[in-house]
Amino acid sequence: MVTALAVIRLRxxxxxIMLFGIYSLLSASLFVVLDAVDVAxxxxxxxxxxxxxxxxxxxxxxxxxxxxxxxxxxxxxxxxVLGTGAVLIYGTSDIPYYxxxxxxxxHHVAPRYLEGSATEIGVPNVVSAVLASYRGYDTLGETTVVxxxxxxxxxxxxxxxxxxxxxxxxxxxxxxxxxxxxxxxxITKLLLPLILLFALYVQFHGDFGPGGGFQAGVIFxxxxxxxxxxxxxxxxxxxxxxxxxxxxxxxxxxIYAGVGVAGILLGGAFLDYGVLDPHDPMHGQHLGxxxxxxxxxxxxxxxxxxxxxxxxxxxx
Amino acid sequence: xxxxxxxxxVVIPLMAAPLCALLRPGRIAWMLAMTACTLCxxxxxxxxxxxLAEGVISYAMGNWPAPWGIEYRIDTVNAYMLLxxxxxxxxxxxxxxxxxxxxxxxxxxxxxxxxxxxxxxLTGLLGMIITGDAFNVFVFLEISSLSSYVLIxxxxxxxxxxxxYQYLIMGTIGATFILIxxxxxxxxTGTLNMLDLAARLPxxxxxxxxxxAFAFLTIGISLKLALFPxxxxxxxxxxxxxxxxxxxxxxxATKVAIYVMxxxxxxxxxxxxxxxxxxxxxxxxxxxxxxxxxxxxxAIFQTNVKRMLAYSSVAQIGYMILGISLVSVTGLTATISHxxxxxxxxxxxxxxLGCVSxxxxxxxxxxxxxxxxxxxxxxxxxxxxxxxxxxxxxTAGFVSKWLLILGALERGWWPVALLVLLTSLLAVIYIxxxxxVAYFRPAPEDRKIGEAPLVLLIPTWTLAxxxxxxxxxxxxNAGVARLAAxxxxxxxx
Numbered sequence: 001m002v003t004a005l006a007v008i009r010l011r012x013x014x015x016x017i018m019l020f021g022i023y024s025l026l027s028a029s030l031f032v033v034l035d036a037v038d039v040a041x042x043x044x045x046x047x048x049x050x051x052x053x054x055x056x057x058x059x060x061x062x063x064x065x066x067x068x069x070x071x072x073x074x075x076x077x078x079x080x081v082l083g084t085g086a087v088l089i090y091g092t093s094d095i096p097y098y099x100x101x102x103x104x105x106x107h108h109v110a111p112r113y114l115e116g117s118a119t120e121i122g123v124p125n126v127v128s129a130v131l132a133s134y135r136g137y138d139t140l141g142e143t144t145v146v147x148x149x150x151x152x153x154x155x156x157x158x159x160x161x162x163x164x165x166x167x168x169x170x171x172x173x174x175x176x177x178x179x180x181x182x183x184x185x186x187i188t189k190l191l192l193p194l195i196l197l198f199a200l201y202v203q204f205h206g207d208f209g210p211g212g213g214f215q216a217g218v219i220f221x222x223x224x225x226x227x228x229x230x231x232x233x234x235x236x237x238x239x240x241x242x243x244x245x246x247x248x249x250x251x252x253x254x255i256y257a258g259v260g261v262a263g264i265l266l267g268g269a270f271l272d273y274g275v276l277d278p279h280d281p282m283h284g285q286h287l288g289x290x291x292x293x294x295x296x297x298x299x300x301x302x303x304x305x306x307x308x309x310x311x312x313x314x315x316x
Numbered sequence: 317x318x319x320x321x322x323x324x325x326v327v328i329p330l331m332a333a334p335l336c337a338l339l340r341p342g343r344i345a346w347m348l349a350m351t352a353c354t355l356c357x358x359x360x361x362x363x364x365x366x367x368l369a370e371g372v373i374s375y376a377m378g379n380w381p382a383p384w385g386i387e388y389r390i391d392t393v394n395a396y397m398l399l400x401x402x403x404x405x406x407x408x409x410x411x412x413x414x415x416x417x418x419x420x421x422x423x424x425x426x427x428x429x430x431x432x433x434x435x436x437x438l439t440g441l442l443g444m445i446i447t448g449d450a451f452n453v454f455v456f457l458e459i460s461s462l463s464s465y466v467l468i469x470x471x472x473x474x475x476x477x478x479x480x481y482q483y484l485i486m487g488t489i490g491a492t493f494i495l496i497x498x499x500x501x502x503x504x505t506g507t508l509n510m511l512d513l514a515a516r517l518p519x520x521x522x523x524x525x526x527x528x529a530f531a532f533l534t535i536g537i538s539l540k541l542a543l544f545p546x547x548x549x550x551x552x553x554x555x556x557x558x559x560x561x562x563x564x565x566x567x568x569a570t571k572v573a574i575y576v577m578x579x580x581x582x583x584x585x586x587x588x589x590x591x592x593x594x595x596x597x598x599x600x601x602x603x604x605x606x607x608x609x610x611x612x613x614x615a616i617f618q619t620n621v622k623r624m625l626a627y628s629s630v631a632q633i634g635y636m637i638l639g640i641s642l643v644s645v646t647g648l649t650a651t652i653s654h655x656x657x658x659x660x661x662x663x664x665x666x667x668x669l670g671c672v673s674x675x676x677x678x679x680x681x682x683x684x685x686x687x688x689x690x691x692x693x694x695x696x697x698x699x700x701x702x703x704x705x706x707x708x709x710x711t712a713g714f715v716s717k718w719l720l721i722l723g724a725l726e727r728g729w730w731p732v733a734l735l736v737l738l739t740s741l742l743a744v745i746y747i748x749x750x751x752x753v754a755y756f757r758p759a760p761e762d763r764k765i766g767e768a769p770l771v772l773l774i775p776t777w778t779l780a781x782x783x784x785x786x787x788x789x790x791x792x793n794a795g796v797a798r799l800a801a802x803x804x805x806x807x808x809x
Contacts, residue, residue, distance in 0.1 A: 091500055091528025110506065113384070137377040137386045141443065141455035144330060148436050148459055151337060152466035155429045250334030257331045260323075263378070270323035271378040 017055045024048035038127040038212070045218045050304055053225055057311035128212055132289040136271045140256050142214075143296050147253050150303035154246075157310050181230075188230045195223035203297045204290075213293040217300025224301075225308050233312050245306045252299025256292045263288075318362070322375040322388040325359045325398065326443045326456075328352050333435040342427025346413045349431040353406040356442070360398040367395040368796070374448070382448075383512045389448030393652070393800040396792075397445045397575050400656050404567040404663055405438045411667055411775040412560035415674055430470055434564070437463035441572045450498050450584065451508045453576060457494065457540070460572070461487045464565055471558035479552035486539055486549040493536030500529035501584075513584050521589055530594055533580050541573035543637060544607025547630045554626035559670030562622060566629055566666055567659035574636050574655060578648075581640070582804040591643050600641035605735060607634035612742035616749070621679045624746055625665055628705065631739065632658045638732070639720055647723035648801035649794065654716035656793045657704070660783050661713055664701030667776040668694050671768035684750065686759025694768050695754050697780040702747035704783040707740050711787040715794050 024047030031040035113130050131139050203216035228236035260271040268275035273288025275281070332352035339345040367373060367390055375388040390398075412434065416427055440460025444453050465487070469480035502508055504525050505516040520526055535546075542550040550570075554562050581590040590596045611630035618624035632654070639651030671694040672687065673679050688695045700711070707717035717736065724733040767773070786793050 087528050087531055088496070091525050091532075094524040133378060134380050134384055135386055135451075138449075138452055138455050140330075141452065141459060144333075144436065144439065145455070145458045145462060147334065148433070148462045148466070151429055151432055151436070152462060155426055155433065155466055155470055247338065250337050253334045254331065257327060260327065261331070264320050264323065269376055269379040270320065270327060274379065 013059055014056075017052055017059065020055065021048045021052040024051070038125075038215075041215050042218075045215050045222070049222050050218050050225070053222070054307065054311065057308065128289065128293075131212065132292050133271075133273060133285060136273075136288075136292060139292070139296065140253075140260065140271070143253055143256055143299055146300055146303050147249060150249050150306055153307050153310050185230055188226060192223055192227055195226070196220060199223065199301075203293065213296025214300055216293075217297045217302075218304060220297070220301040221304030221308070224305050228308065228312065233309070237309070240305060242306065242309060245302045245309070248298050248302030249306060252295040252297070252302065255295030255298065259288055259291045259295070318366075319375075321359050321363055321366075322373060322390055322446060323377070325356060325363065325446060326439055328355050328359070329435045329439040329442065333432045333439065336428050336435060337432040339428055342417070342424060342431070343413075345428035345431045346409075349435055350406075350409055352435060353402070353409045353438070356438070357399075357402040357406045360395070360402040363390055364395040364399050364796075367392055368799075383507050383509045386452050387448040387509060388446050389510070390446060391800075392796060392803050393578065394445045394575070396652065396796050396800050397572065397655070398442060400659055401438070401441050401445065401568045401572065404564060404659055407663065407775045407778055408560055408564040408567070408667070409434065411563065411670065411772060414769065414771045415558065415560050415670055418674060426470070430467075433463045433466050433470070436460075437467060437564070437569075441568055444572055445575060448510050449508055450501065450510055450513060453579075454491070454495055454498055457491055457576075460569065461491060461540075464569055467561045467565070468553050468557040470561070471556075473556045473558075475552070476556035479549075479556045483549040483553045486546070490536045490539030493532045493539070495536075497529045497531075497533035497536060500525050500532065504529070510579065510584055514586060517585065517589070521593070527594070530585060530590070534577075534596065537573055537577045537580065541570045541577060542630055542633055544603055544611065544630060544634060547607065547611070547633070550630060551623055551626040554629065555620055555623040559622075559666065559673055562626075563663050563666035563670060566626070567663040570629070570633055571655045571659055574633070574640075574651070578640070578651075578804060587643060587805055597641040597643055600637050601732075604634045604637040604641055605732070607631065608638070608739050609735070609742075612739050612746070615746045616742065618746075619681050621681055621684065621750055622666070622669055624750075625662065625669070628743065628746065629658075629662060631743075632662070632705075635716070635720060635736070638736075639723060642723045642727055642729075644723055644726060645798065645801050645805060646719060646726055648804060649798045650716050650719035650723050652797040652800050653719055653793045656797070657712040657716045657783075657786065660779055660786065661701045661704040661711075664697055664776065664779040664783055665705065667772075667779060668698035668701060671697075671772045671776060674772060675765050675768055681750065681753055684753050685757040686754070687765070688751070688755035690759060690765055691767050693773050694776070695751075697773075697776045698754075699751060700780045700783055702751065704787070706743045706747060709787075710784065712783045712793060714787055715790050719794065 024043055028040040028044040028048065031037075031043055113126055113134060199216045199220035202219060203213060224236065224240060227239075259273070259276075263272040263275055264270055266275040266278070271288075273285045275284060276287050277284035329352050332348055336345040336349055339348060363373065371391075373388075373390040374382070375390075376382065377386040377388065379385070409431075412430070416430060437460050440456045440458070440463060443456030444460065447453055447456065465480045465484045468483065469476045498508070501513060501517070504520045504523065505513055507513055507516060517526065539546045554566055557565070581587070581596065585594075608631045611627045611634065615624045615627035615631065618627060636651045636654050636658070639647045639649075639654065641647070642650075669679050672684065672691065675691060675694075676683055676687070704711035704713035707713040717740065721733045721736055724730070724736065768776075
């Protein structure tokens with residue numbers, strides 16, 4: 001956690017962002033040590049991956065040196081932080097030991113998740129079963145949070161359309177420079193299909209191994225962002241036009257909620273996947289999880305790419 | 317289909333929101349949003365009726381039984397809250413369209429996104445109210461918070477951006493604290509379902525972890541509901557947001573946070589733990605009184621009328637917290653009743669101000685000179701809202717003030733009762749300042765302004781008349797509120 005301290009002391013924001021990336025990667029390793037592979041996956045792809053890109057995007061719009069704020073009252077925030085830390089330590093001192101089999105969390109709802117997900121849902125990855133089915137409604141909420149964030153960014157900074165940039169495809173000096181890095185361009189071309197393929201693998205293999213719509217969406221978007229960085233925003237826009245993204249943002253949420261409504265129409269409860277296939281509830285669960293994960297993946301990747309467009313488009 | 321009403325209550329706005337984002341032009345998106353809001357209001361009315369007739373409704377999401385899956389659990393308290401939020405949601409949605417379209421307040425391209433964000437905010441608030449699952453509260457809290465930051469900063473006023481940023485920082489700290497609290501509770505009990513938590517907590521109540529969870533939840537929720545002295549984000553956010561947004565958020569957002577506080581303190585931790593073991597009332601009472609007093613005084617010195625009303629909101633939140641700190645059926649009834657009444661009066665006042673700024677483009681006190689005569693209907697609504705805010709008999713505001721004073725006297729706290737009366741006088745002062753300028757100061761000669769258009773006056777007056785109606789017929793805002801208070805305290809008649 002030395003990185004966290006360094007982040008506070010440093011004034012060079014570029015270094016700060018890099019340290020943030022390292023911090024996320026370290027946390028991800030910590031999660032792996034704690035056996036939370038899915039969480040680690042998310043932390044690595046979101047925290048160390050796409051968030052770093054966004055912060056760099058912000059940096060491109062502003063300056064990379066932090067203004068030293070006028071020394072205002074720093075006692076109160078310090079006290080608040082110290083107080084919070086003290087209460088946290090106080091609170092954790094009574095927490096049951098990690099890995100102790102007698103912990104309440106292992107005895108109440110978890111056993112059914114562990115034993116039931118094989119027979120009730122038929123999905124080997126318990127995390128996916130809990131996320132998409134047992135507590136699928138929370139995941140719908142989280143997808144909506146991502147959707148809200150995208151709408152917010154679009155409203156606040158993606159709003160103003162610059163007509164001149166569409167009329168005259170002027171050659172960006174940075175872009176010209178980029179063209180000379182042929183190795184970078186070649187490697188990007190080679191990597192891109194692999195990244196996208198990996199994203200699809202994570203998307204559709206989430207039932208069996210770690211992964212799912214969130215991580216897949218982020219990886220997919222990251223591949224695209226890489227392409228846009230190297231080949232320029234205009235070319236990326238031709239492949240993935242903003243109007244398509246805008247549909248994608250909404251479509252994912254609609255697919256997810258639509259599966260829920262289908263549950264009602266077929267005589268079950270909201271988000272009851274069992275009724276999707278009247279003959280074989282387990283197959284219905286599979287189908288439901290597949291569809292909602294697809295919805296999550298579509299929304300997340302569309303949201304990430306739109307946010308990137310919004311930032312990158314503003315810098316010019 | 318009726319058994320699915322609990323799910324539809326939240327899913328309808330949730331699905332309407334992404335659809336709105338796809339629709340062009342803004343007017344069609346508005347029609348969809350308006351339909352969704354109206355449907356929500358209908359569903360909420362049906363749900364309240366069913367809860368009153370048949371008792372608690374439980375709905376298992378995905379058909380997974382309660383502690384494993386997420387449960388929607390509707391009792392008197394949240395059925396009442398659902399009705400409140402959907403009612404304000406529908407009325408303000410009707411009010412919002414003209415204020416956005418006027419003078420291109422919002423560019424054509426952004427209008428559908430406004431409705432989307434508004435619906436998302438409504439979804440978040442309804443989801444927080446209706447759910448019986450502690451983590452689900454957090455998820456929907458995130459939806460409503462994120463969308464309200466966007467709503468505040470969506471207008472043309474650049475100062476709103478800083479205000480929204482301030483709110484974002486404070487709100488995020490609050491949400492994180494709430495999440496830590498819920499996490500601690502989960503570690504100690506292994507469950508997230510509210511009823512299940514309530515059943516399993518007493519066994520582990522005497523641990524530091526549970527006490528820390530209680531502290532984190534208290535501070536986190538207090539930030540969201542703008543309890544004095546954690547209210548600093550509120551005045552700027554309300555003052556610089558677009559009128560319709562201020563009317564909607566002022567009437568709903570803090571109220572839902574207070575509802576969440578009630579849920580955690582009374583349903584999950586139980587009144588005995590919250591107030592006898594942790595002594596929460598000893599903290600809430602002084603903060604409530606200090607908040608009422610200081611915010612009322614600050615309100616008197618404001619020149620921006622919207623900001624003045626925002627400070628008045630902080631004071632009104634103090635009254636609600638005061639009711640909680642009484643820990644009695646009457647006190648809680650006063651709180652729950654004031655949630656409703658305050659939504660009515662602040663909705664009316666902010667919408668009347670919205671009409672004013674629609675016509676003259678400003679809400680600074682000196683610009684309001686003489687508009688009592690040029691905009692009689694608008695200012696009429698403002699006066700009704702103001703009377704209700706003061707707590708004049710025959711208005712809704714009187715009902716809750718009366719209950720609050722009764723509750724204080726019941727406990728023998730007559731200084732508190734006296735202070736409630738005294739601070740109502742402060743409300744008289746700040747409302748009177750507006751009335752004086754609007755009615756008794758001559759309008760500038762050169763200004764030609766008329767009454768606000770009917771599309772704005774109808775929603776405004778709907779709420780204004782509701783203030784009068786619920787001042788006379790108190791079966792909902794006192795009767796149902798009492799039932800709700802009894803169910804929270806676990807008292808049976």
